[in-house]
Amino acid sequence: MNRKEFLKLTSSGISLLPFLSLPIEGKETSPQPKTLVLIELKGGNDSLNTFIPYKEKLYYQLRPKLSVPADKIISLNGTLGLHPVLTEMKDIWNQGKLALFPGIGYEDPNRSHFRSIDIWDTASDEDEFLSEGWISEIFKANNIPEGLIAHGIIIGSDDEGPLFGRGMRNVVIQNIRKFLNDAKHSEEEEIGVLQKEIKKYNGINPSLSHILTIQKNLLISSIKLREKIKKPVQLKIKFPQNRSGKNFELAAQIIGSEVPIPVIKITLGGFDTHKNQKPKHEKLLKELSSSLASFEKAMKELGRWDDILVLSYSEFGRRVKENGSDGTDHGAAATHFALGGKVKGGIYGTFPDLNALHKGDLKYTTDYRSIYRTIVEDWWTFKNHGRIDIKDKIKLSFL
Template structure:
């Protein structure tokens, strides 16, 4: 494919409104690469806490209602504030004498019982901004509410310690065109619709892992991002020669398909001959589950979203166990904000402040962490106060999971949370 043909194809797809993988985001922006052997082998000096420890972020886009996700059912104020949308006591899943899960999260109970699921309560930031756009920007850049940063927090992490050259990319984003934590620095692949792009660009060919698509040789200097992405596109679509099929069954629906794509990328790299644990893989993956802006008729919609999340996370664990990677993977949810404590007249919830978040993995210290909500201590706007700054969760990833200095990335000092066995 000639470069002008590729650009014409992209233009046509864009004009038609087609969702596709956007390769321009793949170019490294300012982060130096490490000088390593072509085989992708890791230097002996790297210890356990490096990018062989994979991070998977799951964005709950729209602002998840934390009080109906992790429920303070023993607090009488919960049912006073939520007469219509509160989860009935006979339906909820009790975790202890104070706290329960939404019944749609039933699939997560084996993970909870195995002590591989941590729930961090009260997560947010000071002076919260209730605009979707600005608040997710704060989360993605790890900034203060009054601070505007250009780079995503993962981009700054990869600048501090570059991802090894043997990796196919710093990160992969699935089902989102927004760069988020990878903005302005990370070498990232966006897989909005990997199958469509693979068909249109003819990147899916029965070639070995290290063999480039000959049609792309002549655009190497100008479109290096496309060339580098080609192996990952083949991996994601199962076209890698000799690639074993995962036995894990993934749930139906868009989020299940996203999890399946992410696991296929990892599986292909995991089985690449002569490569270490992460293979021609990535350091971080971000998945997006849309639809959490539940201003009206929340109950059924929220239940369906939480069921997708739970089933997707459990299939993710099954695939990672199958690949032998569960102990080297940390899964973390995030969302731009929580919802208001009191239900609104439309049987929904409006933009609020803090929310609980899930952290899962084979080396996670399961259980309840953070600060549980006290519904008699709402602020003047009817919102919960912050108990845990979200950057403490990021500090945990940076220091405890990857062995980086969080103060360099976060530009302030934040303590790690006791979420991991390391």
Template structure:
């Protein structure tokens, strides 16, 4: 299936551009200039999970029969007997046992060597390239999700604007969801959903008309963004409160993000795209234990999320995909770790 068909079947129909703001001391992003129509609460949902720092692909999907792998990594390679065998040549890191179960159930696909030509080893630049889907020498101000969503709809004023088109949890990363296209609503991003809900619960929009000046027009736009943020927060809280998670999640930030997403999807929020994130993958030193803990966090969090979606009856609507800004070097370094590399696997 080609990329356009894949995205089309997810039913993604929205876009964004960005404005930073703070309510109280809670940072959030409001994504303006977007438009979408999802009238069906049974619509498809894409959940993206960003593994920030550069995940080591070779110790994630392991070529356990390749002697070059063990020669290049005498101290940090995953032993053949420890790899979770997928086929006669490759296996998964032992911390990814839930992924092995998904794979055996036909619910997990692995895409190897995902990257881009003339790779950049800067975290910031490579992240921008991934989020914007630009060439390595091209600088864009919007993201591939935002562009797709923004340009995939007809410019029609009759679209349903009651629900945010995209939600980012765990960070205020805005590039992926932003769009320079012409439209009329927004998605939102917040670091702590509970703080955000509590804050908005007692807030109301400023309805005083701005002056008829250039500055007044700019103030009007800011007020519109603020009012929509409050409206979206209210609908988010309403939908989250209607559903209880059906499984126990690990006590981690990533698991918290995914548990909220499960509640919102099952609760009927008509948002087609979510972004969650976890950091710490920049494993320049002492990689073995650190990477094992990170992968265990990812695997256990996604396992709880998937099983929760299944029990809530919405798993068939949701596709989850991981990505990281780059992989790591083939050879280990002198500190028991790996340095910035290029392509790496992703999970769908």
């Protein structure tokens, strides 16, 4: 059983993970207003058709059908450009608040969806198998206050990814109205039942009593969170009413509720484009760009833009050469991005050489954990890395 298959109990949108230590009935604390918004582009985004090296002849030779015409690309610096549907991201670039990280990857890349995303989630090497997420490990190493209602909000999936771990309280919310309308009274009744069961098993089965205590505490957490966000902020900014837009709108409403949440993870699916890629990928990118633009405007409306860091990640990029089904197969290195009010825009790192591919894939030029180290030290300003091996990774200067 891998960590994704680890037993979960579910109640009222809360992910209940056994064997956690969850003291939550003490004083609530707000360590900082900053929020990291993770965007998982699930399936393996084709970053070569997102952030395009349009001066490279090989790009067009290896992608006769999928390549974007040079005269359509939104140029950034004369050699690298955006897909033409990413017009809103160009606006953020023009403000100096979009950072790009080309060639992000790791040694001996794994092309399995499940294994590669585990590597990203746990900050591990390809041959290293770790059980807890990198954010969970960092939070434990730096004594995050116990009074937080939740450490993370999970949107678009029930996969906690880098937030998975002992001592973490992560709330899965797919629809804020549904979450708010869940029966509070039935939860309170269940808490009473659980309290009786805890007393019953405390002396004869301490392990079961501990799990029941966890469930009780998470139900309390659910009630507390509903009380905090029971009146979602009414934003003037309108979001696209597609899957991506609704997910970002939900994130904006949670941030607008002024509940201190260190991390929000948004999963956007559909990026595993093995066939008929061009229209599918273009649609996904267009939705992402317009959603990011609305989110940026909403954060400015709330006065929170400087407190927000948005970071993309994906299990891998795509192969450089298109396949026979008008798509691309699993690759290796990719370009990722960060944006926010405190981001120093620009390109950080070296774009992989298309003339020096490794088994048909882009070679990584920057270890993905360099981004993690920058976030840990320059965003959260934490001193301790715990067991996360990032001390020797080059720190990027985008914050």
